[in-house]
Amino acid sequence: MTHVGRMWGFSFLLSLSVGWTKAQQTNHTRPVFHCGGDLISDSGFVGSEGFPSFYKPNSKCTWRITVPEGNVVTLSFRIFDLEADSQCRYDYLDVYNGHSNLVQKLGRFCGTFRPGSLISTTNTMMLEMAADAETQGRGFVAYFNGAKPYADDQQFCGGKITKARGEIKTPNWPEKKYPPGTSCSWLITVEPHMVIQVxxxxFVLEADAYCRFDYVAFFNGGAKDDSRLIGKFCGDQAPQPIVTAGNVLLVQFVSDLSVTSDGFLARYTSIPHGSYVPPEPTAELSPPKAVTAAPPPVPTTKYAPTVRPKLVKPARGRGQGATKPTRKRPVPLNPLCAKACRRAGTVKTSFCASDFVLTGNVTSLAPGPRGTLQVGVSIIKAYKAGRLSITQVGEAMSVRLVSQCKKCPLFRRGVNYIIMGQVNDEGRGTLEPGAFTAPYKSPHHRLLTSISNQPC
Structure with a gap:
């Protein structure tokens, strides 16, 4: 099912009139969203002030959700449009695992890609949205409802676990696929001075570049304000072993209402702090086809480097010592690298011809095998992602691209760029010598958005 097919129709959202509390009221057929408030209900909708109009600048709104005792809160985003920034520094939405910003933060979100569903470990949740003075979007709309948790570690979907070792698995494992619309939350606590290895x-979950639909997420800590997201995973590539920083781990599995898959079986054990040694990465390892907290392995490329010929300098005069220059012609396996570096096509034609289109800040440049260049990019916004493997570390999204030529296209560390390229069968982003790149400025966002809404 397509991303658009997953989202509720915009006109349908405007006709909803159930579950409104102090933070939301109905005006005939259209809900009116206010800046914060208390939402006490079995289920309902929460949205930014004035949605679908642009939210106000220099504003801060707080919504406190409470569902009936004995339930947990599940939050599913329908529409999301906040100012984009790779670190969500300007406009953002924070979601907390309770009614305070001192408890665990389940995530900070901005931009226009729709976050995945979130679940709390109790019957309360808090949303806090902040906006600066510039560049507003239309905000967000999300649906919340109360769901029954599994109360003890004998159940196979969620619960509080205090054993030194055990396993976690998706519902219906291994007889059949996990059901749609599922939320599971495991809180694992082991002895002090120990850490948890998973x-x-x-591992087979529905694949998506941002893991928005079906995913499993791991958090260091269970309810403290210093707990952080370790990683968020989906797709069909099992994550590398996960090791916590302390003796508490929160695991959350969410599936949406559409595509399901086989699920996962994971085993955890407690080990002494500092005893885990991560395996050395090798070029033979396949990269994860999911959002992960680890960068993909060094990729290979179909191009061989251009071999520079060695020149023998001739001796002066006509004597016996004089020699003719000899030049060994290389086989031009990648002749484009030797030409002037020019991008091919316009922004519109390149947008349509590329597998991925994104804006981001170049954070690292490193030589790769066979004369390639590895380019680390912290994503500002992805306009096309396709099968591109995107990494999530904490709250930031990034990608590791491979440029076939070291100096074409030319990048500088710390500069923002528009980048368009192709994606290979393993989910790696690749840049041919003529790939479209250009320095990025804020006004380009409107141009790229306009192009993305046009047929190619």
Whole structure:
């Protein structure tokens, strides 16, 4: 099902009139969203002030959600449009695992890609949205409802676990696929001075570049304000072993209402702090086809480097010592690298011809095998992602691209760029010598958005 097919129709959202509390009221057929408030209900909708109009600048709004005792809160975003920034420094939405910003933060979100569903470990949740003085969007709309948690560690979907070792698995494992619309939350606590290591025996979840639909997420800590997201995973590639920073781990599995898959089986064990040694990465390892907290392995490329010929300098005069220059012609496996570096096509034609289109800040440049260049990019916004493997570390999204030529296209560390390229079968982003790149400025966002809404 397409991303558009997953989203509720815009006109349908405007006709909803159930579940409104102090933070939301109905005006005939259209809900009116206010800046914050208390939402006490079995289910309902929460949205930014004035949605679908642009939210106000220099504003801060707080919504406190409470569902009936004995339930947990599930939050599913329908529409999301906040100012984009790779670190969500300007406009953002924070979601907390309770009614305070001193408890665990489930995530900070901005931009226009729709976050995945979130679940709390109790019957309360808090949303806090902040906006600066510039560049507003239309805000967000999300649906919340109360769901029954599994109360003890004998259940196979969620619960509080205090054993030194055990396993976690998706519902229906291994007889059939996990059901749609599922939320599971495991809170694992082991002895002090120990950490938790998780390994996967099997892993098959619905794939998505941002893991917005079906995913499993791991958090350091369970309810403290210093807990952080370790990683968020989906797709069919099992994550590398996960090791916590302390003795508490929160695991959350969410599936949306559409595509399902086989699920996963993971085993955890407690080990002494500092005893885990991560395996050395090798070029033979396949990269994860999911959002992960680890960068993909060094990629290979179909191009060989251009070999520079060695010149023998001739001796002066006509004597016996004089020699003719000899030049060994290389086989031009990649002749484009030797030409002037020019991008091919216009911004519109390149947008349509590329597998991915994004804006971002170049954070690293490193030589790769066979004369390639590895380019680390912190994403500002992805206009096309396709099968591109995107990394999430904490709240930031990034990608590792491979440029076939070291100096074409030319990048500088710390500069923002528009980048368009192709994606290979393993989910790696690649840049041919003529790939479209250009320095990025804020006004370009409107141009790229306009092009993305046009047929190619």
């Amino acid at each position: 390994t996967f025996d099997k």
